[in-house]
Amino acid sequence: MSIYLNNSKIFPMQRLFPGKPAGLAITINLLFYVFHGIINFMISIVKGTKDILDAEQWQRIEQKALEIFSKYGYREIRTPVFEYTELFSRGVGDTTDIVNKEMYTFEINKHSLTLRPEGTAGVVRSYIENGMSRLSPPVKLWYKGPMFRYERPQAGRQRQFHQVGAELFGVKEAAADAEVILLAVNYLKSLGLNDLEVELNSLGCPDCRENYKKAIKTVLKQELKNLCADCQSRYEKNPLRLLDCKVDGAIFAKAEIQKVIQSDFICGECAAHFSEVKSYLDGFAVKYRRNKQLVRGLDYYNRTVFEIKSDSLGSQNAVCGGGRYDGLVGNLGGADAPAVGWAMGMERLNSLLAPLEPIKSDAYVISNSAADAFRLAEELRIQGLSVEIDLSGKKFTKQLEKASKAANFALIIGEDEMKAGTVSVKNLCTGVQTAVKRKDARWQILLKK
């Protein structure tokens, strides 16, 4: 077992021995730890991971997902966080960076396992394994959960991050593409994100794609040596990604190259499918923009691909990405089935939303008799109200001060109230206070939200 010393606070003892080499301090520390076991050293969070401290906002994001997806007939699926490595190398594609250098892979009992870097592969595996192809199509599934990629963290990019995604199986018609995009747009709208623009493209079928790749490679052949290092490797690995380059803009701007880029290599059938998708979106007034440069990084996409971007996200500007992947189910060993889907980054989604106001309780019970406050609070909690009390014997004014910060109403049970069998109900916004008979008080109405 190895111990990673990534935070100097781990060894507070070092401070007691200034000027001594770190090694000595560490040794003394460890001895101390072994013999006394009382050193409380600080262990920091793992790089690229985050504690979620605004869980209420996340709950809202998840609740809206459930609400909207249900309307469209999507059912939630929960698949394991790790799978056999091969699922991803075959599914996501072994030319991708995700598979090549970003996976958390480990070996257990001679099996190579990997923490999922994305959600689709696992869902497809489950679709196949559980015989969902036997269900009457479409089969509509959604998921949410943590994903893992070993990348350099930066704004909008973590090593453990969360995605919410939707997948639709069994329909090859353009209506499915349109529904899935509409679902994403409406989900974002339900969270108050109304004017994000959809970027749309079609990669065509595998045949179109091959032709397109060839054409791009041909026209760029004599420019190859002038391209940046990244593009040189993309030229071989994944020529479509060349179109994404931000460095070699000047080269790509050349007329004969633009001609190839702008030309439609997609076949008649693919073109028809694409224009049908677009007319559906027009019909639902979904704002979109054709982006011929849009190429999804995962290998499994064909025909429709799309992204939803925001300027306020920094350089990691896509909040949602997806498309059609008709070959994946067959590729992973199932009977061929068409499919479309997308995923959203929940951290990115969260960063687009305005922070939530702090939540106040309905009431705060103030009393010098803790037991009595406790009793009333429990009574109201059973009635469905949120109620707090002082647990540490604070004085009356301190209790009231606390109440004014944490709750909408103060319920005061002092000696006078005790004698009279009443509770003073104070509206902490208006300052208005009234006494009510404790026995027949209708709390739900008195503390009406």
Next chain:
RNA sequence: GCGGGUGUAGCCAAGUGGUUAAGGCUCCGGAUUGUGGUUCCGGUAUUCGUGGGUUCAAUUCCCAUCACUCGCCCCA
């Protein structure tokens, strides 16, 4: 994997080669032993991420290291 920036309290931060390291917010306590969110007073850094070097003297200058952060790449 490559390049830039930053590290002073729970948070935001000023600061200087030299006796006790500003200030603000939060928190805790008091003024106020039954009436708050306003105000006033008090309290919280044996030390400036860590280690080393230069110096009579380092939070300040230098080196290393670690962490964070932004960008490339890639992607949600």
